[in-house]
């Protein structure tokens with residue numbers, strides 16, 4: 001449609017160069033022309049201890065990776081994202097020179113815009129039932145920007161946005177724990193006043209979650225002995241003052257993003273009541289220990305987590321070689337790692353493991369992980385896995401598949417129970433569990449990739465899931481082949497049937 005418009009108008013301008021351009025051509029040109037760049041405000045160093053802490057945590061938990069990747073120029077991050085799109089950003093609230101201050105973070109440019117100070121910040125925090133942890137702690141907010149994923153994946157990009165943000169928020173909490181200063185992750189708080197303070201809604205951003213990061217062991221803004229999140233990281237960042245809204249340049253806006261945003265308006269947002277009560281608990285019930293020798297389950301000592309985080313990556317393909325069943329179970333056992341959140345301990349989310357190609361064929365089977373039950377029945381062939389993963393043939397040699405699913409009735413909507421979880425909360429669980437599986441797989445030395453391109457009805461049949469269950473997320477494990485390209489990063493959404 002747009003291509004047609006350009007061809008027609010360009011043609012008419014080219015035929016009559018000496019005449020006044022038609023009004024349509026002027027309009028078109030106004031549409032494609034760029035406005036002037038806003039002036040760059042003066043840069044300041046990052047001084048506030050809370051901001052330094054938050055930035056080094058963001059570097060370690062979300063923005064950088066030390067994983068050795070073969071081929072290409074792709075520089076990864078600490079977390080995976082559908083299509084490597086990363087459809088979210090961050091804001092940080094700290095006390096700066098004794099004054100509560102809010103910063104918007106530009107992770108690509110490594111800049112922090114100070115956008116509000118003083119009473120406005122205090123009032124927004126109070127209305128949100130949140131606080132900035134004392135003595136140099138920080139409140140790190142994750143804000144989703146659905147358009148970034150939806151412009152590639154359409155409506156399904158909204159689910160990927162939530163899963164991606166779940167990976168990031170969960171990993172930030174794990175990175176904080178790895179530093180010996182476990183954070184608390186909040187999802188159930190009133191968002192309106194903070195959204196207004198951060199100008200989120202008007203700029204098509206949604207507040208996803210808030211991580212309260214305590215200052216931690218004295219002088220530590222990074223894991224001991226690691227290069228990933230050392231105190232040097234914040235030195236690459238600068239701060240500028242953007243508190244005077246009038247003096248800022250015009251905000252970037254696109255009708256495409258607004259259209260995308262407006263299309264989300266009717267989606268049910270109902271969530272459980274706000275609460276300040278938090279408990280450390282696993283995000284899903286998973287019984288994997290009994291499959292493992294004593295003491296080998298989980299992610300190991302927290303001091304080893306920064307290394308697991310810094311070196312994780314997604315497999316591009318699987319060779320089809322079987323992997324030891326114990327390695328898969330070790331990876332899966334990481335799902336039981338507790339995270340401190342304000343979500344209910346019990347959740348409608350279930351995990352099912354299809355263990356189909358291991359070096360211990362006796363253990364190959366479908367397992368319902370909440371009960372540990374081993375289901376009878378045959379296992380999917382390589383062709384069936386390819387079809388159930390939307391013909392992502394390179395991934396069909398996966399040795400195991402983890403499916404995260406919920407009863408359709410539990411997807412909160414009008415009429416659902418008061419403490420039901422909304423899509424954001426359920427997808428948060430899935431994303432954070434996915435991140436734990438990535439770290440568990442890294443520890444167990446088995447390849448892993450999350451996949452958003454999967455055929456729910458077919459997996460339901462292949463894994464014997466209840467008829468009314470919906471799969472929110474799937475992850476594949478196996479023997480990795482990292483020599484080729486990652487199809488999922490191409491502009492075309494192959495695994496979502498785009499042709």
Ligand SMILES: Cc1cc2nc3c(=O)[nH]c(=O)nc-3n(C[C@H](O)[C@H](O)[C@H](O)COP(=O)(O)O)c2cc1C
Pocket residue numbers: 076077079080081082083084160163164167312313314315316392395449450451452453486487488489495
């Ligand atoms: C929600 C989600 C969905 C994904 N879907 C697919 C997929 O369908 N196929 C695939 O090959 N990779 C998929 N990925 C993996 C991404 O392609 C990968 O994270 C991204 O390319 C960045 O690479 P890295 O994880 O190695 O840093 C997905 C990741 C996430 C978090």
